[in-house]
Amino acid sequence: MTTPAPAEVQHDTFTVTLELAVPPELVYEAFADPAVRRRWFRLPGRDASYEHDFRVGGGESARSTFRAVDGTTERLAYDSRFVDLVPAQRIVLTYETHVNDVLRWTALVTVALDPTDDGTRLRWTEQVAFVTPTGDGTHDLPHVRGGVRLQLNGLAGALGLPR
Template sequence: MTETSLTHATFSLEREYAASPPRVFAAWADPEVKARWFAGPAAEYELDFRVGGHEIVRGRDPQGSALTFTATYHDIVPNERIVHTSHLYDGEVLSTVSLTTVEFLPAGEGTCVRLTEQGAYVVGHEQPAWREQGTLDQLTALEAELRPGADRDEAVSDN
């Protein structure tokens, strides 16, 4: 039997956006919008945003290895909270299993997104610092998606 070591870690990130909670939440719920900031242009992306629904991202890392991210949604409270579990595979090898909670909190005229991830990271395949940096990069991409005047879909407009 092959023994594989795990590292367990939790990180929390907060980011404020100059957009209302419904607008920020919509950027997580709309497949076309989320694909732009979460998956990037070179990835295959699927999103079934409902409790019990799944999200799948297939792409490649900078070295060309196939990566697959899968998530299952367990709790969705519109404009307030999303809870999902996810797996990251490097080829056929499991790299990470995690529980993620995303909260959408009013912050003045904008929104504070608080994201907490609890993960089990397979040593030699993933590190908590890598995952945290990747999540920070996605939250930065979301900021560009929500920027006032950005040429984006009606799906993320304030209503």
């Protein structure tokens, strides 16, 4: 019996930009403060647990159980590590996403916080490697990009801004 060859790792890079009518210090704090972060960063599903250590070398860990529309259950896991933190300017982190204990994708993320006349321009740039694709992988990048957009909409809401 032969073992199937692993799928080729697919790579992609994307940037999402969001204009926020608050200063960069408040946006940075929304990443740093665990109570504020919980209001806008969540895994789907139930029985969620979160750990947050916002310092270089620290990271974030989240776990949940998700029941899909078809009734199947997935165990979701997110683990990150903060690589570079410059208050009110930049956050660089790496993260991994596991589904049912299988590494699905990993990424390097740079969040740039640029002051503007009206507040902050947030630029989220993600370099992602899809290690275990879903099917043929065509829906993986739109899924990750959409998840980032949902998170950032939640960030705006946590800051008391319209989404």
